[in-house]
Amino acid sequence: MKNTKAKHSSRRAFLKSSGQIVTASAMLGALSPRAYASDDSVIRVALVGCGGRGSGAAANAMAVKNGPVKLFAMADVFEERLQRSYNGLIEAASAPRTEGSADIWVMGYRADKIDVPPERRFVGLDAYKNAIDCLRPGDVVILTTPVAFRWVHFRYAIQKGINVFMEKPVTVDGPSTRKMLELAAESERKNLKVGVGLMCRHCKARWELYDRIQSGAIGDLLTLRTYRQHGPAGFTGPNRSDLSELLWQIRHYLGFMWASGGLFQDIIAHNVDECCWMKGAWPVKAQGSGGRCYRDGNVDQNFDHYDVECTFADGATLFIYVRAMAGCRGEFASYAHGTKGAAVISTHMHTPAKCRIYKSHDFARANLTWAFPQPEPNPYQLEWDHLIDAIRNDTPFNEAKRGAEASLVTAMARRAVHTGQVVTYDEMLNCEEEFAGDVDKLTADSPAPVRAGADGLYPAPQPGLLKDREY
16 A cells, blocks of 8 residues: 555546546435426536546536536636637546446536537636626535635625635635635635535545444544655646736646645545544644655756655644655545554545554454445435535535635645744634735736746745745
8 A cells, every 4th residue: 555656636536538538426315396486496517627626526427316417617727728618528428337336426417407508608817706696596616626726716706696615715815714704704704515525524434433432442642644655746837828828827826835735635635634534633733844855857846756744733733745746656535543453544545445443553354343334325426416405405505605714724734834933723724925816817917926036036935034924
């Protein structure tokens, strides 16, 4: 397990293998669909952000079995990406459906669930408004643009009374987290259903592992470890395209702190969240180190390795190891250690989790005491099954606050590395450094939030030298 070569993969590699995506259905039972927004009982979905993650989420939405769901509108800053997503979704709907087990099948929606004529495909920085305006109260918008725009789009959806599914992370810094927490409270007051793409919380294997850990199966939880180590990712060369600097940075959002929070925050979000879930708490402080060993012509703001120690209120620790470098050992997994034994939280990217418990800290087969049976229902599908079920049955479902808190913890860990200081949860929440304060005012002609220096490099963290800001 420790020597397995971990390959970097986006959360949803939809556009690369649209005809081969494996999704899963929870088969929640014969629930009677309830008219929630119109007499036809169809839930309309708008996709805002047509990259791989958004396209995969739209496919999962249409594969839900609890009543009819249709993709009704699409929006993106880039027309070619929108068209590629639309074509990929059509292609996937036409792929053969072969059952692999009771729960796992190829795709699972028909092409007639895609009802997005050209007049409901919108392009531009304001396209999200057009797409959301196509919906009715009770419908769902998928928000999967770069995270900098999340609170802006979420705010508009709330104003329109639209339910939301938004990808992780949902904030990048203290100010955006405070905005998101306020919006989360407003969405709850309006009884909107909000899903956040931290789908590990919908994983049946992790549910059972959580129950066993909380029941004392490995004793008192002392240490958690999580790894996201693979080849280079999120690194960006200079802009030699015909795109404006702003649009180029949006296209290469993982290279820029303002747009994404950086590579670290984006790729480790699930791992951090699943570990904190098992602990049942958020850490109260973080410290760590990191740097950039190789640039190879890249000019972005990312470090290529991060090692972070997060501490919980009771003294327990979470160790986070992120590395995006060629030729190094890879690992993509999370572990928990207690006074009576240890547990594997995840081992194969995010799914299947293959959760296991051992009677010692030696993960040898002879020490195995429990393992979740395989195959596992796919949590990417389960999170949509649960969201649509909550909409149709009007049951409480709002993950916005938890999503913001999880994002804040990851930002706290990142800031500790970038400044070289100990950063507490409260300090991160109340921090005034805002990467893109006027993101809601950006137009296609706006200057980019960050500019390259005379050497062609964008401002990067300088631990110890820049103690009060990250770059």
